[in-house]
Amino acid sequence: MADIINLLPDNIANQIAAGEVIQRPASAVKELLENAVDAGATEIQLIIKDAGKELVQVIDNGGGMSETDARMCFERHATSKIKSIEDLFQITTMGFRGEALASIAAVSQVELKTRKKGTDIGTYVEIDNSFVKKQEPCQTAEGTSIAMKNLFFNVPARRNFLKSNTAEMRHIVDEFIRVAMAFPQLQFSLTSNNQQIFYLEKGSLKQRIVAILGQHYNAKLVSVKETTDYMNVYGFVGKPETAKKTRGDQFFFVNNRFIKSSYLNHAVMNAFADIIPTDSFPLYVLFIDVNPEHVDINVHPTKQEIKFDDEKLMYAFIQSAVKHSLAQFSVTATLDFDLDPNIQALDAVSKPFTAEQQRESTNSPLYKSFTQANQAHMIDKSSSSSNLKHWKDLYESASSNNESYVTISPVIPDDDDDEDDNTQTTQPQATASVIDERWQDTANDQKVPVQVHQQYILSQIKSGFILIDQQAAHERILYERYQRALQEMPISTQQSLFPQTLQLPPADAAIINEMLPDLQTLGYDLEPFGNNTFVVRGTPADIRNGNDQATIENLLEQFKHFSAELKVNRREQLIRSMARNNAIPAGKILSAREMQNIIDELFACSMPNVAPGGKFTFISFKLTDLARMFERGN
Known part of the structure; x- marks a missing residue:
């Protein structure tokens, strides 16, 4: 009986592996930018054409590669970051698996130009569908320029699943921002279809946040900084007025690597619990420095999902750090009272408390009864009869005439109300019978809807009512x-x-x-x-x-x-x-x-x-x- 199990050809195996790493042009952008950072570059350019479908190119002034390294970097699992199993738990670089360039070469046409610092001649490598078509010496600047052309040209089915250029460009911008945000000390630029979108100068973290998210955030950021033996947290959170209905402006970085963590996000949300609406999301850019031994970043091909050995400690520390910063900068919930202008116009509010009025107040028996020791329960008999007489007269007059009561009634809108009048006024009614008449009129007129708690409309129908x-x-x-x-x-x-x-x-x-x-x-x-x-x-x-x-x-x-x-x-x-x-x-x-x-x-x-x-x-x-x-x- 013939054997049926065979080894896959290298180019097919590489394409299958590429499906995990390179899902869209933005995936290649992430890998190439991270490689440039690991190379020690201080200036990184990203050039895009046709939303990355035609060209994704990254140019850096990093350390460059030798002729042998320029060829070896496209082999699967070829890496300079790991030499033993112990290194896997001491990773401080962005990349380490040696899969990115191999995956990119498997689904595109790649051109690489690189020159190692201190050498006179660089190396040019051209790869098509994982096969090296050309390798030769060339003249180029120090550093590396790698261009990925015609993504998925050899896998047309996968190319058909790409979204519109605008959608793909949004993903590219997201990946660019995540890398640029993590390294404000580096210069980044992004050019799309010969139009420059970003040019980010070297600077502080706050300057980088403002340059990316907008100048209007300059005065709306609160600094976060806490240090312990286990971990350090630093960065910025937005003031409550910057909260939005979407999660867009939220960034977590662990050892300068962007991560997605709903667990840690919940910690920040709890810190803002009493300050912003429940359906809003705060802005934050938070960096966590922790010993790599406490983190496992090798749980997902994109390395955006990681695990901590003590998640509860991380949660509590981040929540505490954000709360402490908000309290330190006096960013707390405030009560906004709408004062009645009639009250503000009263003499007791608008006019100063004169010295004569102060003397009269302090000499009154009522003031003395509350300021002298053991006198709060005492009643001045000499003045009690005269003072209480006025209260008695007021009570008797109110009892003899029920119509003198002031009753607040809900305003039931009539059909002839002005449709542009969106304010509700509450007016005192002369008698309680007026309230009954208003409600009775409304009950008799089945066509008049009623607003309930300024949120629902109650309307009567033949079989009952609807809300x-x-x-x-x-x-x-x-x-x-x-x-x-x-x-x-x-x-x-x-x-x-x-x-x-x-x-x-x-x-x-x-x-x-x-x-x-x-x-x-x-x-x-x-x-x-x-x-x-x-x-x-x-x-x-x-x-x-x-x-x-x-x-x-x-x-x-x-x-x-x-x-x-x-x-x-x-x-x-x-x-x-x-x-x-x-x-x-x-x-x-x-x-x-x-x-x-x-x-x-x-x-x-x-x-x-x-x-x-x-x-x-x-x-x-x-x-x-x-x-x-x-x-x-x-």
Whole structure:
């Protein structure tokens, strides 16, 4: 019987192994940048064409390689970092497995130019599908230049699974930022299609954070620094106002290696628990220095998932360090009281407490009874009769005339309320009977909806009543409106009197560029202005007026949230984001007409019962259910 098990050819084995390491152009960017850092470079250039599908090139001024090393580096498991099993637990470099270049060479066409410091001649190596096509001496600068061309040219099926250029470019920018953030003492640049996106000078960690995330963070960072015998933690966290609805600006580095850890992220979230909303995520860039013996980084091909020998200790230390920094810089939760202007205008508040008034107060019997020892329980008999007489007169007058009571009643909106009046005023009523009349009128008029806790709308129907979530309902209404706009008629634009300039991080600018045609259909008038800047000339006419820049930034946050949570196309993500961003929020007071409009438009939708994300928009209560609950049938 013939044998059926054979060894795979090297090029096929390399392609299979490459599938674990090189999943997209961004994977190659990460490996090549880390190799440049390990080579001791102080200046690193990343050049991209066609979102990395045509070219990914990294040029560094590091130590370079000899002729033999230039050839050996493309062999699988060829590495200068590990010589014995003990070295595996003392790793301080970014790479160590010797798989990156072999994997890149297996799925692309590679050109390498390198010259070792102190030598006059460099080496040129050309590799195609793991086979060396050319190796010869060449003239080149000290350091290494490696170019990966035509990714997955020999695996067309895998190339077809790559996303759009904008999506792939976003992943490349993410990997670039993670490496550049970890090494602020190095100079980095990123050029895409001959346009420079980043040029990061050498500097401090704070300067690097501000250069990458934006100048508006310069005054909104809180320093974190704690040192122990076991580990050190340093970096920055954002003040509460920098918290966003997405996780974008969150970075953990262990021994300068970017990692993903939901466990450690939870520690930071707990430190911010009482300062930011529960659905928001704080900004942080935190570095953890720990002995490599306490860390296992060899648990995932990308090395972004690691394990600690004592995770509970790490959790407690990070949470404590962040809390201590927030307290040290007085970043604590504050209470915001809206004072009544009528109260602020009173003499007791607005006018100074004169010396004469102070003397009168301190000489009064009441003041003395509380300031003299053992006198708090005493009553001055000489003045008690005269003082108490006024209280008795007030009590008797109130008892004799019930109408003198001041009663606060809830305001029930009428149908003729101004639809633009979004504020609720509370006025004293002369008698309690007025309250009964208002509620009785509302009960008789079944068409008047009632707002409950400024979040739900209660509306009576023939079989009972329904309770509508105002935010979810409006989100469904807007979602279907935007859906029709993309299919039929564009939404009109309200032009801004003073156009605003919007400066975005490169990753967000890439998202906006990708969505520009759809945004214009949905009513946004945006124009690229170069260098990740856009001019906002108008917004959809049917949304609330306000800060155009804040509106678009919020839209971007919602879009990134849906991109992470949903596996739907870009247009679907966009209209869901716009619906969520522009929907009436919980806590907004609505007039009767506004509530009725929401009810009418909701039930005119094709799917009125759920919001785009699947949340129920309303719950119905039948009279039979109410009778059963109140046991009316017994």
